[in-house]
Each structure stands twice: as structure tokens, then as C-alpha cells.
Amino acid sequence: MDHPLHAFLARHAAVRFVRFQWLDLSGILRARIVTKSYTLQLIARHQFLSVATAMMLLPVSNPQVAKLPPTGCADLRPDWSSLRLCLFAPMHASVMCHFCMPALDDPFALCPRSALDRVLSHAVSSANSLRLGLEVEFVVLPPDRDTSCHPDSITSNSATSGLRSNSVLAALEETVAMLEESGVAVQDFHAEGPLQLEIATGPLAPLEAVDALIYTQETVRSVFARHGLVATMAPDAAPSAAKSGLHIHISLGDADQEDSFLSGMLDNTLSIAALGLASMDSFVRVQDLMNATGAWVSWGLQHRDVPIRKVARGHWEIRCVDATANPYLVVALIIAAGLEGITSKRPLTMVGLSDFATNYPRPQLEEAGVKDKLPSTMNAAITIAHASPIVNATFGKALSEAYLSVKRVDLEAMHDMDSETRRRLFSAVF
Structure with a gap:
């Protein structure tokens, strides 16, 4: 053949x-x-x-x-x-x-890619209906990283400022045209925050979606570099820049099982965040009132200050992830958690929030089922992942221990590293 x-x-x-x-x-x-x-x-x-x-x-x-x-x-x-x-x-x-x-x-x-493949193959009937879309946030910097004198800076969400200069807009247009021509469905692109842009891609099967994400990220970096700009997905690329996440949209074909799927994800959100927030700089986004991840394990309908935003029936956005994570591992864990909820017919007991968590009295949060805070340091994330039953069950002992050993090296090495050195390192790598 x-x-x-x-x-x-x-x-x-x-x-x-x-x-x-x-x-x-x-x-x-x-x-x-x-x-x-x-x-x-x-x-x-x-x-x-x-x-x-x-x-x-x-x-x-x-x-x-x-x-x-x-x-x-x-x-x-x-x-x-x-x-x-x-x-x-x-x-x-x-x-x-x-x-x-x-x-x-x-x-x-x-192999992280094989880990996702295994999760999908073990739950063929349910996994076949899953679709993933991505929101790829990235910060655009000049090569010297001096953002103080740019004549057309990206200022805020959906503003047209920053898209008037030939270099940024031309790089964006070229990037999106390449993605579409290569089969990656792009829904839109826009300014997301200070110095930050976002490209939103359409739904694909999970493994195909992660492969397309990797191609998207490399296309962004390469095209912007050719235009004399640095495009980085690092979570804390510059003090004056918005903080970047990698938001994963997941939709369930059988929406009748949405409550159990959501319940499974919520019961394992600490573990998902532990792998999704994979670097020392990731935790700059773990705050209330920031429209990032929020600080509590929680969810809400069209709520952008929680780790899980419900977008529509059977459709959620997982927000406690950034580009320093391995997306094969994170997506495998999200799917394993959701499918575990379906298999065990887990009821949804946590009430969705409709306001910022910080605006609720603590007893009211507890009554809603909101009791656990997201990890706020890399050390806390490593501790959660080490003790997590679903991490070990999904990835096995060898992969779990190997992953944690790598993260412990970074934790020790970066403990005394100043923030600007870390920013430059992450901006170069991610």
C-alpha cells in the first residue's frame, strides 16, 4: 500500500x-x-x-x-x-x-500524546462526540522588549488600537490566512488586553485539536518573528502586558449528560489546574477580579472569573491553563475527569456562581459547594499533582513521576531567579 x-x-x-x-x-x-x-x-x-x-x-x-x-x-x-x-x-x-x-x-x-490517545481509546463511545476549540492568547513585543515608545500599542479588549500599524496587522492577517489554508478553522482574532492578542480556533476532535494548537502556536511565533516582532504565549511576558492563558473549549455531543461531565471536572479541577498552570509564572493569573482563572474551584454560566465557564448546554471553557502546560496531558486529564463523572453518574451539587467569588460571604460560598482554593504557587501545584488519584490513574506511575521530577527541577532552579529573568526565559521558550 x-x-x-x-x-x-x-x-x-x-x-x-x-x-x-x-x-x-x-x-x-x-x-x-x-x-x-x-x-x-x-x-x-x-x-x-x-x-x-x-x-x-x-x-x-x-x-x-x-x-x-x-x-x-x-x-x-x-x-x-x-x-x-x-x-x-x-x-x-x-x-x-x-x-x-x-x-x-x-x-x-x-509519551504525552500517547496518554491522550489512550484516554480517548478507552472511552470510544463517549469520546467520539467530544470537540475542542482553543483561545490562543499571546503578547506582542519589540525585539528589545521596550514597550514604552510604541506609536500604536494594543491597549484593551477588542480595541482597534494596536491593529493600525502595518507590522502587527500584517502579521496577524498572514498568520490567520496560513492557518485557514492549512485546515485550522479560525473563528476570529482580536486585541485581548494590553499588548495582547487572541486567535480563536474552531472545534476539532481532541487529538486533532491539540495537534492543530501546536501548529497554530508555531505559526504565530514564526510569522511574527519574520515581521520583526516577538510573539510569546508566556503567562507573564511583560509587567505592562496582560497575562496570557490558553483557554480550552470542550463540548459534549450528548448534552443530556452535561451535569455529570461538569461534576467530574469540578471534582478534579485542582488536579487539572495543577497540570494546566505548569510554571512559576502561571500563578499570576490565579486571582479574583481579574477575569482569568479566579481563585476558587467553581463554575458559572458565562462567568469569566472562574476556572470553568459554562458557555452553553454541553459546552464549557476551561480557563486554568496556559501555554507552559503540555496540552496533551491537560486535555487527557479534562476528558478523563469528565468521563469519570459520566461513568459514575455523578450528580452536580456545586451551584454556579453569578458574581465574583470575593463578593460572596464565605458561608454562602460553602453553601454553594465552593470550598477549595486553586493552587497559588508551583510548589502547591506539584503537591496536588503528586497526591492526585486521577493523575496517577490517567498517566500511570512512570509518566506521573517523570513529569513531577522535571517540575521539581524547575521549582528549585527558579526559586531564586528574579522575575525579569524568568520573563525573558519563558518568552524565549513559549
Whole structure:
């Protein structure tokens, strides 16, 4: 049978390189850029590209420190259904890979993409109806990061200021055109806050949606760089900039089960936030009165200051996530939590909030079922994830321990790092 790559290359004769990509436990996109000729050789010989096992476990703070022995290899196993043209680099195509470590009893035990795949395959009937859309927030900075003298600055949500200069608007238009041409459905783009823009993408099946998110983020970064600008999804990119999240919209095909699905998510919101807020700078968004995540495990209809906003029947927005997280892991956990609620027919007991949580007396919050605060530090998030039954059940011991070991390296390394150094690091990486 003809390989999918052959037909792809016949349609895209200009492609000379294939990016074999994976997202590591730190949420960093990594790639080996392979020539077309060698890619075809690998396919013909039924072989896989090999990388060091450490390539899944590098912390953000010190890429020279991996929590693995220095020996061993992993195979990059391409999912050719994810193959797409990199329109921001026309001679390149990209394919998302599963990270396979043949020496392990479960060769895919440390692969985040495989973890999401497993969650979906174990609940085929329910998972097939799930759809995900994303709100990708990012801050635009000049290369020198000096935002004080820009003649046309992005000022506030939906304002046209900041979209009048040729550079920003041209980069946005070029980005969105590339996304649409590559099959990523874009619903709209707009100014989101000071120095911040947002691109909202339409619903896709969960694995396809996360793959499309990774392509979207890389397209944004690449196109804006070509226009002489820095586009970063870092949560706290600059003191004067809005704080960036990565909001995940999830919709359930069978809305009759929405209360149980929501209840499952709420019962596990602490764990979702522990993985979704994955860096020391993530917790700048964990505040009331900020229209970010809020500070309490809670939900509300069209409420934007809670971790779970109900948008419509069977449709929610998960707000306690940012781009420093690994979205394969976070989405796997969200779906596992919701489906657990459906399987156990869990009733919805928490009352949705209609005001800022801080405006309620504490007894009224408790009466509504709002009792737990979100983690407000990286140390608290690590502690929650370590003790979480659903984290361990969803990912297994090997992946859970590997993830936490990487995060502990970052926690220790960044404890004494000043905020500006962290901002520059995260802006470069994310």
C-alpha cells in the first residue's frame, strides 16, 4: 500500500524537509528536521528516527539537566495522519510523533500524546462526540522588549488600537490566512488586553485539536518573528502586558449528560489546574477580579472569573491553563475527569456562581459547594499533582513521576531567579 507521505509529496513538490515533532513534558515543542530523501529511506526500511531518551524530560530552567540516565534511545513514531505543510516555512512539512522507548515494559509510557490517545481509546463511545476549540492568547513585543515608545500599542479588549500599524496587522492577517489554508478553522482574532492578542480556533476532535494548537502556536511565533516582532504565549511576558492563558473549549455531543461531565471536572479541577498552570509564572493569573482563572474551584454560566465557564448546554471553557502546560496531558486529564463523572453518574451539587467569588460571604460560598482554593504557587501545584488519584490513574506511575521530577527541577532552579529573568526565559521558550 502506498504510504501517505508519497501522496503528500506528490501534491507538495516543493517540500524538502520533514519536521519530526514531539512535545516534551515541559510543554516545549522539539523537532528533528529530516531531509525528504532520508525520510523516504526510513519509510522504505520500516525504520524510525532515534533520539536520546532525555529529549522528553528536559526542564525549562536547565536543558542540560535531565532526570534520566545518560544512556538509552527513543524512537520517534510518526502519526502520519497529522502530516501537514508548514506554510510559515514552505520547504517544510511537519508530523507529530509518539515518543517510544522500546526498553520499557510499556514503550509509550512517557509519551504525552500517547496518554491522550489512550484516554480517548478507552472511552470510544463517549469520546467520539467530544470537540475542542482553543483561545490562543499571546503578547506582542519589540525585539528589545521596550514597550514604552510604541506609536500604536494594543491597549484593551477588542480595541482597534494596536491593529493600525502595518507590522502587527500584517502579521496577524498572514498568520490567520496560513492557518485557514492549512485546515485550522479560525473563528476570529482580536486585541485581548494590553499588548495582547487572541486567535480563536474552531472545534476539532481532541487529538486533532491539540495537534492543530501546536501548529497554530508555531505559526504565530514564526510569522511574527519574520515581521520583526516577538510573539510569546508566556503567562507573564511583560509587567505592562496582560497575562496570557490558553483557554480550552470542550463540548459534549450528548448534552443530556452535561451535569455529570461538569461534576467530574469540578471534582478534579485542582488536579487539572495543577497540570494546566505548569510554571512559576502561571500563578499570576490565579486571582479574583481579574477575569482569568479566579481563585476558587467553581463554575458559572458565562462567568469569566472562574476556572470553568459554562458557555452553553454541553459546552464549557476551561480557563486554568496556559501555554507552559503540555496540552496533551491537560486535555487527557479534562476528558478523563469528565468521563469519570459520566461513568459514575455523578450528580452536580456545586451551584454556579453569578458574581465574583470575593463578593460572596464565605458561608454562602460553602453553601454553594465552593470550598477549595486553586493552587497559588508551583510548589502547591506539584503537591496536588503528586497526591492526585486521577493523575496517577490517567498517566500511570512512570509518566506521573517523570513529569513531577522535571517540575521539581524547575521549582528549585527558579526559586531564586528574579522575575525579569524568568520573563525573558519563558518568552524565549513559549
